[in-house]
Amino acid sequence: MGVIVICEGLGSGGAVANVAWQQALGLSRHQAVCLISDGLTRERRQQLASSQMQLRLRLLQIPNLSSLRRFAHLPRQLLWILLALRETHRELKNPPATVICHSHPLAAAVAWWFGPRVRLLMISHGDIFHRPPGSYDPAVSWLYRRTTGYAHRRAAVSVALSPVMAERIQAHGVPPERIALIPNGLDPPEIGLKEPSITLEEHWQQKPLRLLFVGRLDPVKGVDILLKALAQTRQAGFEILLDLLGEGTPFYERELVTQISQLGLSKVVTWHGPQPRSSLAEHYRICHVVVVPSLDDPLPTVILEAMACGRPVLASSVGGISFLVHDGVSGLLIPPANPHALAEAMARVDRDRSTTASLGEGAQMLSHQFSWDSNVKALEQLITPSAG
Known part of the structure; x- marks a missing residue:
């Protein structure tokens, strides 16, 4: 069974992107992994070039929507999801496969589009329902509110980083046996x-x-x-x-x-x-x-x-x-x-x-x-x- 890891933002130093990167590297020690993202830092490129991992990289080119200014957030998010779905479809030549998603809208789209063709793991890095009002762009907030519960209910397993996150996932109607508590890690050389x-x-x-x-x-x-x-x-x-x-x-x-x-x-x-x-x-x-x-x-x-x-x-x-x-x-x-x-x-x-x-x-x-x-x-x- 192949593994596809999908995460936006590996061209920057965000915490979510670092989790996806570390997991993709670790999983590729023992099996073939395809990592789909929209960029990669120079440090990660060097790390990949010097490794012996079974890791294939698929970088998506997201059109520049800066002309939309503050209205660009939702269109860019939707474009990213559509392009990621297309690339995932190309990778699914020999299903079944496990697809690991690091955002709720993306996981919801994968579940809706591919259904039982894939085994979906949803890595939950948080949720919008417990953030102060105004934390996110209103349009993006709407997207997350519409997709979070669906993503968790359709995932084969939702991964919670902490017991509190497990409780929040369960509140969306997910039975405990489909929730796994797996906290993030740290390798000291990273810092x-x-x-x-x-x-x-x-x-x-x-x-x-x-x-x-x-x-x-x-x-x-x-x-x-x-x-x-x-x-x-x-x-x-x-x-x-x-x-x-x-x-x-x-x-x-x-x-x-x-x-x-x-x-x-x-x-x-x-x-x-x-x-x-x-x-x-x-x-x-x-x-x-x-x-x-x-x-x-x-x-x-x-x-x-x-x-x-x-x-x-x-x-x-x-x-x-x-x-x-x-x-x-x-x-x-x-x-x-x-x-x-x-x-x-x-x-x-x-x-x-x-x-x-x-x-x-x-x-x-x-x-x-x-x-x-x-x-x-x-x-x-x-x-x-x-x-x-």
């Missing part, structure tokens, strides 16, 4: 971590406390909450610095710049912009604590990265975060959208550096539970109908 790092006691005692945020600058990521909390700690007399890694829309970036200025944080917040994934380990090494103040998040990759580097995490108790962060063991969980609670947690890790160091050790110990090897092995069990 430039050559070997497990040992953090010296001197690092934890360094002043001032340095916080790190890594991710997309987006309202759902709670960066505005983080800035408000930082301002409160500064007003309380704590000397704390913040490094921001990532980018967002020009409009939201301007909002954050204005907020930083109005809160008097210009001298304590450093905005590094987007960084190559292979350089992230150095940023984790420098910081003391990683902050994930999301309003919703199925399984943040940044937490896996922080854990691998031995850094404790201050995170909102939403989505799949509590599946990763063990409160008081590898980090601290706080109520979402609560700047005061976040400020108190920030003050706590600054006051008690020995506890902060202990949380970092706990995070690194837990990190070994999440690897791409275990992720791919679990996926392989779902490839054939007889498994599972």
Whole structure:
């Protein structure tokens, strides 16, 4: 049985694209895999050229719709789906095949078009129903609302990244036996971590406390909450610095710049912009604590990265975060959208550096539970109908 992996965006550094890439590579060690996307980064091209994997690449050319400006999102999404369906049809010369989709609209289209000719696995990276209003383009939101439930009900198996995501999938009418809990993994070299790092006691005692945020600058990521909390700690007399890694829309970036200025944080917040994934380990090494103040998040990759580097995490108790962060063991969980609670947690890790160091050790110990090897092995069990 052949395997087809379909995911948009492998020409960029997004978290979903990285999951699809790692899974395609891992599966291709033992069987032929066709990967369909709309681009590929230079780093991934080099990785593919130097590997001995049974991986065929099919890159689709999506027409440039920039002339439509803000109305381009839905037409581009529909074009991507149509072209992906056409390429999948070409690949299905010797059915049956397992098709692994990484978006709900695409999975719904595959299920509707090919029916029983394929065994559909739906990798659920989240859902639109638990995101704050305005998180997505309204037209794209409509598309996801119309297709999410259908995609899950028609899939042979829906893959949840965390127990919370499994519950959300089940709410669409999917029986538990057709839901598989398979969290994402991390291979330390992805972020430039050559070997497990040992953090010296001197690092934890360094002043001032340095916080790190890594991710997309987006309202759902709670960066505005983080800035408000930082301002409160500064007003309380704590000397704390913040490094921001990532980018967002020009409009939201301007909002954050204005907020930083109005809160008097210009001298304590450093905005590094987007960084190559292979350089992230150095940023984790420098910081003391990683902050994930999301309003919703199925399984943040940044937490896996922080854990691998031995850094404790201050995170909102939403989505799949509590599946990763063990409160008081590898980090601290706080109520979402609560700047005061976040400020108190920030003050706590600054006051008690020995506890902060202990949380970092706990995070690194837990990190070994999440690897791409275990992720791919679990996926392989779902490839054939007889498994599972």
